[in-house]
Amino acid sequence: MRVVRGRAPGRDADTAVTRDLLEWVRANNEPAVRVWPPGRVVAFGRRDANEAGYADAVAAARDREFPTVERSVGGRAVAYTESTLAFARITPAEDMRTGLDARYDAMVGDIIDALHAVGATGARPGEPAASFCPGDHSVQADCGKLAGVAQRVTRGAALTSGVLVVDDRRVIANVLDAVYGALGAPFDPESVGSVRAAGGDPADARDAVERALVGDHDPTVDAVHST
Secondary structure (H helix, E strand, C coil), X not given: CEEEECCCXXXXXXXXXXXXXXXXXXXXXXXXXEEECCCXXXXXXXXXXXXXXXXXXXXXXXXCCCCEEECCCCCXXXXXXXXXXXXXXXXXXXXXXXXXXXXXXXXXXXXXXXXHHCXXXXXXXXXXXXXXXXXXXXXXXXXXXXXXXXXXXXXXXXXXXXXXXXXXXXXXXHHHHHHHHHHCCCCCHHHECCCCCCCCCHHHHHHHHHHXXXXXXXXXXXXCCCC
16 A cells, blocks of 8 residues: 655645545556645535625635635535644545445544543544534544545545644634535534544554555655655
8 A cells, every 4th residue: 555644735735645646546556645734724515605795705714824726526615724734645546436435434433432542532423413524424622623535536546635633623613603604504613523522642643644544555655755
């Protein structure tokens, strides 16, 4: 299994790292994993971009010093700070019509295992009402939603990815409250949890998630230039 660590300098260059990794999986028929901090940003989904309040939502994020991007995977808006982790596992997929549920279940289970390993022992499947980027494949604790998982299947490879709130839950809740308000979408700021608030150790989160996603595979580690 190929493991890529770090963040490329610049948003476009960093997006290209995951895109190139997807192509590598297609070409080599081997899985790959990446766990990294994308940096401070609000990432909007395609549905957001079609809402009447989208321009106001973008402005609300930027007023709070959050750059904005649109992403191809996932639903509603998510917010990252420097402590937030993105994670991705890319696997060969011979048939685009099969394996979807199994990949979702495996990723949710691995994220829960990673959270338990760092001390967030209350982590479990599900999410509170009116959460950010609501979906059927999420992880919560008593403090709120910790992670959401999305999936994109292309010819030859499946990208299962998501976001984990490690710290800064109040900062994230504040910007998302403004963003979701502009979009006219339900959102409860108290629904945002974090690894820290769930009793876990933020310092160990990245390594724990990577170990869980790699599992029993033998990793070959590459690095990208960090900012």
